[in-house]
Amino acid sequence: MIKVISLLCVAALPYTSFAQLDTVRQNEGGGRIYIKVLSNDAIVDEGYLQDGKLDGAWTNYHSNGEPNTIVVYSKGHKNGMAMKMTDEGRPEYIRHYRQDKLDGEQRIFNTNTGKLLEVVHYANGFKQGSYRKFFQSGALQERGNYDKGVKTGKLEHFSEGGKLAYEVNYDNQEEAGTAVHYFPDGEVKEQGSVKNDKRSGFWKEYMHGGSREIEGNYVEGEKDGEWKEFYNGKEERSVTYNKGKLINKK
The missing domain is CATH 3.90.930.1 (Outer Surface Protein A; domain 3)
Structure with a gap:
């Protein structure tokens, strides 16, 4: 399941300061941001924030790259x-x-x-x-x-x-x-x-x-x-x- 603490950090901190994980942020305009969390270049979590809140499908991945959980959000x-x-x-x-x-x-x-x-x-x-x-x-x-x-x-x-x-x-x-x-x-x-x-x-x-x-x-x-x-x-x-x-x- 998506880790709440890490997601809060993703929303609040810049790319270079997010602990030991790498975070890619892509601003798509209109308050919508695409987030991708990486560990050793492998995707851990990915999804969207809308006005700072979880929105749409968020996916967490197993270490082999297969999806672990997919959860749909709306306004957090x-x-x-x-x-x-x-x-x-x-x-x-x-x-x-x-x-x-x-x-x-x-x-x-x-x-x-x-x-x-x-x-x-x-x-x-x-x-x-x-x-x-x-x-x-x-x-x-x-x-x-x-x-x-x-x-x-x-x-x-x-x-x-x-x-x-x-x-x-x-x-x-x-x-x-x-x-x-x-x-x-x-x-x-x-x-x-x-x-x-x-x-x-x-x-x-x-x-x-x-x-x-x-x-x-x-x-x-x-x-x-x-x-x-x-x-x-x-x-x-x-x-x-x-x-x-x-x-x-x-």
Whole structure:
């Protein structure tokens, strides 16, 4: 990222006095100045000042000459696209700003493969709206929603093979409401309610084919009270729990 201290020095000092870096200043008229910062004749930073403030695209470079970061400014503030890349030219992220705050779409990439890892949207500095996360393979891993930086609404997790693995609702950054887990083939494995990120209330677990296996209640994430066990869809026995500890079998 462009170094703020060096940029302030660039704006204020003449060519021969800027520490150990060489600074080229080209006055283009109308208050606009092109700045190029060099180290051993290699470009470190370059961009424009307008009336003494950062303006337009500023680029910082890796030591091998490849762009490291590109950030768009307007009147001294980040406004527009910003991106970061590896020294081999692969993207690390692409994001957008408005008045120095993240605003708009942000994309994060795997720097080894270049594949997309995450897409999230911002509004006024907060995550807002839909987001998606991806496996290293590029397959969809997770999708959900934010409201002012807080997870809300339905969240879905997927297997790398593309099957829905888990879905749950979020309220104020916590799991709340109905949650469903799925077998790899897409059949329901277990379902019930959650509250404050913990299982709470009635839950059912299923065998392949849809027949019930066990059912009972959770309190604060622990099995509590009577739980029924089934075989071939018929009740076989019941067991009793107290705060997660088995205390009785019938």
